[in-house]
Amino acid sequence: MFRKPAGIGTCPRKKKQRYSMDISRLIRKEIRAQKPYAVEELSCPIKLDANENSYVLPADIRDDLLGRLKNIELNRYPEAGSPTLRARMAAHFDVPAEEIIVGNGSDELIQILCATLAGPSATVLAPFPTFVMYRITALNCGCRVVEVPLDDRFDLDLAAMLAVIRKDQPVLTFLSYPNNPTGNCFDAGKIEEIISASPGVVVVDEAYFPFSRQTFIPMLKKHDNLVILRTLSKLGFAAIRVGFLLGSRTLVGELNKVRLPYNINSLSQIMATCYLDHEQAFEDQSDRVRAGREYLFSRLALMKGIRPLKSAANFLFFCCDFDSYRIYDYLLDQGILIKNFPILGDLRNCMRVTVGNPGENEEFLRALQEFIAKQGV
DSSP: OOOOOOTTSSSOOOOOOOOOOHHHHHOHHHHTSSSOOOOOOOOSEEEEESOOOSOOHHHHHHHHHHHHHHTTTTSOOOOOTOOOEEEEEEEEHOOOGGGEEEEEHHHHHHHHHHHHHHHHHHHEEEEESHHHHHHHHHHHTTEEEEEEETTTTOOOOOHHHHHHHHHOSSSEEEEEEEEETTTOOHHHHHHHHHHHHOOOOOEEOOOTTTHHHHOOOOGGGGTTEEEEEEIIIIIIGGOOOEEEEEEEEEHHHTTTTSOOOTTTTTTHHHHHHHHTTTTTHHHHHHOOOOHHHHHHHHHHSTTEEEEEOOOOOSSSEEEESHHHHHHHHHHHHEEEEEEEEEEEETEEEEEEEEEOOHHHHHHHHHHHHHHHTTTOO
């Protein structure tokens, strides 16, 4: 039998080199500088921290929904781009279907906008305080964020915003309408001036439209740089994560290049069409929330050391003459969870409470009044 001479046709074994991953080198500095977005995972009987609808689905809508879901072929991919849902929403908004994108909540649509329009050295403009995901998502996409503080009436500082637009030429400007966390609607005239002056896209985020009933959708035909965001999350379908972007056909065509093809699962698409078939029931719930909001405001305005801001959303923002951490902890001990803003720019000891159902609202008011009484005020 032929044997190869030693060393012929064989390679000497090399010692494997082990590499140690340098995370500080691999991760972009703007990502490393951030803290993860904190979502309260506390289990409380009364949860009034996330601006959800506290009213459950009526039984007849739940039964209709279950009937539709059982016909879904779970072994098949969902409709790419949600064409059936987009067609329904186009009729609902009275715009062409080609001017709508469906997103995995408004958060994905904000991400698509930032990924498409932003980039290194690009500027994104937003007021402060506002919805924190504008800033987080823009930074994650590698762009520069400029925040302009609201004025002393919690409205837009128009002169300051226009100055940034002239100097920095932002590719994106985000305006929450009503604003989160303050709850008020910015002056519509100021918003239109910003749209007219902007070289980039201006996003008017109408997540809380069901409670404000104020919209810029009619302005879409006038301004090709205007984008509107809507969501089903606040009116009772937070679990399905469905949002909508309305904009010019040209812009939407470009944004669709960034949108993942199967971004909305089949269950969410079916449930969103169910909303359209039962819209009146959701509007009735929104009316009840609006009534609860006015009741909460009137009661909070009478409490010593509590200064609520008039709201057009499904929550109330208020400042306290007390340590907001102590209020937060006291309410938590009572099984009530609200949002705490101990430091918000120049503001101190502010809080936000979602409008609940009548029983939840009364429990919150009782516990807060009890805390105030114990302070000897």
